Amino acid sequence: MNLALKRLRLLALLALQDIWHDRKVSMCIAAALVAVIAPLLLLFGLKYGVVSQLQSELLDDPRNLEIGMVSSGRYDAAWLDSLRSRPDVGFAIGMTRSLNTQADLVADPQHFLDNAEIIPTAEGDPLLSSLTLSEPLQGPEVVLSESAARRLNVDVNDPLSLFVSRRLDGRAERGRQFIVVAGILPPDVFPRPAAFVPLPLLIALEEFRDGYHIDALGVGTGEPRGERETQFSRARMYAADIDQVAELEQWLNAQHIDTVSRLAEIENVRAISHVLGLVFGVIAITALVGCLASMLGAFLANIDRKRKDLAVLRLLGFDRPAIAGYIVLQAGTLTLAAYAVGLVLYGLGSQVFNQALATSSTTGSVVCRITFMHGVIALLLALLVALMVAVIGVLRAFSIEPAESLREL
Amino acid sequence: MLAIKGMMAQRGHGDHAHRIRLPELSLAPGQCLAITGPSGCGKSTLLETVGLLLAPSELECFMLGKPQKDVATLWRTREQGELAKLRARDLGFVLQSGGLLPFLSVADNIALPRRIQSLPIKSDRITQAVDRLGLIPLMEKRPAMLSIGERQRVAFVRALAHEPQLLLADEPTAALDPHSAHGLFALFMEVVKELQIAALVVSHDWALVETFGVPRFDAVTVKGETVFEPRP
Numbered sequence: 001m002n003l004a005l006k007r008l009r010l011l012a013l014l015a016l017q018d019i020w021h022d023r024k025v026s027m028c029i030a031a032a033l034v035a036v037i038a039p040l041l042l043l044f045g046l047k048y049g050v051v052s053q054l055q056s057e058l059l060d061d062p063r064n065l066e067i068g069m070v071s072s073g074r075y076d077a078a079w080l081d082s083l084r085s086r087p088d089v090g091f092a093i094g095m096t097r098s099l100n101t102q103a104d105l106v107a108d109p110q111h112f113l114d115n116a117e118i119i120p121t122a123e124g125d126p127l128l129s130s131l132t133l134s135e136p137l138q139g140p141e142v143v144l145s146e147s148a149a150r151r152l153n154v155d156v157n158d159p160l161s162l163f164v165s166r167r168l169d170g171r172a173e174r175g176r177q178f179i180v181v182a183g184i185l186p187p188d189v190f191p192r193p194a195a196f197v198p199l200p201l202l203i204a205l206e207e208f209r210d211g212y213h214i215d216a217l218g219v220g221t222g223e224p225r226g227e228r229e230t231q232f233s234r235a236r237m238y239a240a241d242i243d244q245v246a247e248l249e250q251w252l253n254a255q256h257i258d259t260v261s262r263l264a265e266i267e268n269v270r271a272i273s274h275v276l277g278l279v280f281g282v283i284a285i286t287a288l289v290g291c292l293a294s295m296l297g298a299f300l301a302n303i304d305r306k307r308k309d310l311a312v313l314r315l316l317g318f319d320r321p322a323i324a325g326y327i328v329l330q331a332g333t334l335t336l337a338a339y340a341v342g343l344v345l346y347g348l349g350s351q352v353f354n355q356a357l358a359t360s361s362t363t364g365s366v367v368c369r370i371t372f373m374h375g376v377i378a379l380l381l382a383l384l385v386a387l388m389v390a391v392i393g394v395l396r397a398f399s400i401e402p403a404e405s406l407r408e409l
Numbered sequence: 410m411l412a413i414k415g416m417m418a419q420r421g422h423g424d425h426a427h428r429i430r431l432p433e434l435s436l437a438p439g440q441c442l443a444i445t446g447p448s449g450c451g452k453s454t455l456l457e458t459v460g461l462l463l464a465p466s467e468l469e470c471f472m473l474g475k476p477q478k479d480v481a482t483l484w485r486t487r488e489q490g491e492l493a494k495l496r497a498r499d500l501g502f503v504l505q506s507g508g509l510l511p512f513l514s515v516a517d518n519i520a521l522p523r524r525i526q527s528l529p530i531k532s533d534r535i536t537q538a539v540d541r542l543g544l545i546p547l548m549e550k551r552p553a554m555l556s557i558g559e560r561q562r563v564a565f566v567r568a569l570a571h572e573p574q575l576l577l578a579d580e581p582t583a584a585l586d587p588h589s590a591h592g593l594f595a596l597f598m599e600v601v602k603e604l605q606i607a608a609l610v611v612s613h614d615w616a617l618v619e620t621f622g623v624p625r626f627d628a629v630t631v632k633g634e635t636v637f638e639p640r641p
Binding site for chain 1: 460462463504505509522524551
């Protein structure tokens with residue numbers, strides 16, 4: 001065992017000394033690989049940078065997941081439950097009639113907001129995912145959009161009043177609900193002035209307007225609410241992920257529910273990503289085949305040139321598997337060296353790309369980059385090329401007989 | 410040390426076949442034998458067969474080394490691995506143009522057979538031979554920087570390095586001028602005697618062989634068959 005290890009070490013040492021002695025030729029062989037690895041890494045980095053930027057723009061904006069219902073209908077809680085239980089639905093919540101999704105918000109006599117949008121929310125709402133609320137909204141807690149908070153001049157934890165008006169038996173009535181700001185939503189998530197409230201509050205506002213008696217709003221009149229089932233006029237829903245928007249939309253359309261979504265944009269990104277992937281794939285295959293051919297030529301010529309040396313090694317006692325190992329080791333070493341150089345060149349090239357991209361605002365968010373896994377895959381591919389070259393080299397070298405060292409060529 | 414009887418090797422097939430026959434050969438330790446003959450008569454084929462590189466088509470008896478190893482039986486039972494091991498351990502080859510590895514220094518070239526056989530690198534025998542052949546100033550040089558004569562001297566030491574029992578030399582002086590050839594041959598003879606190994610030297614330089622009074626086998630070619638026989 002120890003003896004075999006010693007021989008292996010000797011063989012490796014000889015293989016490396018041979019490469020180093022022949023460094024000019026070795027460099028030429030490695031250069032064929034560098035000339036493919038570096039540009040392919042750069043191209044792939046750019047493709048990956050563009051596609052991942054487009055995709056992250058899609059993913060970062062929850063509106064891309066949203067599927068809007070164009071017209072109102074009547075949907076009960078059971079329908080909403082069935083909607084929510086679908087695996088392609090990420091979030092769904094019932095909405096009241098659109099007229100009732102408005103209310104007045106008042107902080108003090110100088111700061112108020114008439115007809116602010118009142119939007120129901122619950123745990124898992126993608127619009128609120130950028131906020132880190134310690135717990136889901138409860139009771140009087142609301143989240144304000146930034147524009148609403150600015151106009152009301154309030155901050156988190158400040159109290160507010162929510163007013164809702166109705167006309168009952170010819171009299172104007174105004175219900176009031178005290179609320180507390182639990183969070184403020186950045187303007188890029190929701191630009192319009194709005195308050196996100198727990199669903200029961202929105203339902204209470206609608207029922208108040210419908211003439212029912214709602215205790216919480218501080219108005220004593222109205223019909224008792226009794227045991228009535230809430231009917232929603234539409235739902236606010238989001239697909240579980242970008243790839244499921246189309247599926248969910250089809251399901252809704254099959255029920256004759258007209259919808260709007262950003263499917264076209266999603267398809268655009270997908271098409272760009274597909275085309276770029278195809279372009280890269282074709283270039284990569286062409287380059288790899290060329291690299292394989294050129295490396296193979298150089299490597300085989302090298303083995304022919306060293307035929308006599310290999311025959312001498314055989315004569316001195318190295319068997320065929322040892323010679324095969326010698327060649328595989330040389331091919332592997334050259335590949336690793338070429339990969340390292342290629343990676344350095346990629347690093348320099350991507351720096352240039354990124355600096356150029358950063359100078360323009362339209363390309364500023366795009367970067368040329370690869371992940372660690374991409375690097376590993378590139379290395380494995382390079383080693384695969386080396387292995388193919390080495391295998392063909394070994395087949396050639398297998399015919400080398402120790403007796404050849406005796407014959408003068 | 411070496412005893413061969415009834416060996417026949419064949420090159421080519423059918424009508425173009427060329428047979429090489431060695432009826433009998435025996436060598437004692439310290440003894441040197443020259444094989445002479447015109448070019449193309451099959452000297453190299455004979456050397457390859459004695460050197461366990463070429464399978465003989467007929468072989469009565471082939472005993473090698475001390476203790477004796479029965480090569481004939483190994484060929485008969487096709488124990489290629491065992492033969493290769495024997496070749497690497499017990500035989501030393503001096504190749505026509507040296508056969509040195511260009512990427513190793515002279516010292517590393519000489520040490521290589523010992524490394525392959527897992528012998529200690531230091532050896533009095535090698536140190537002595539290196540000194541005797543005047544190679545000390547060349548030890549760190551690459552073969553490409555040596556003259557042909559120097560290369561042949563290095564090749565000679567390398568062939569001895571792993572302490573083989575039989576030395577096989579293929580035209581070791583062919584590329585040298587007469588003066589250098591004479592010098593190298595003299596050293597060769599001396600070292601073989603000193604180290605008590607058997608040596609077989611293929612040469613077409615009859616005069617040189619004669620000068621040293623080396624017993625020789627000569628080629629007699631008749632109709633596609635060459636027989637190597639002792640020459641009085």
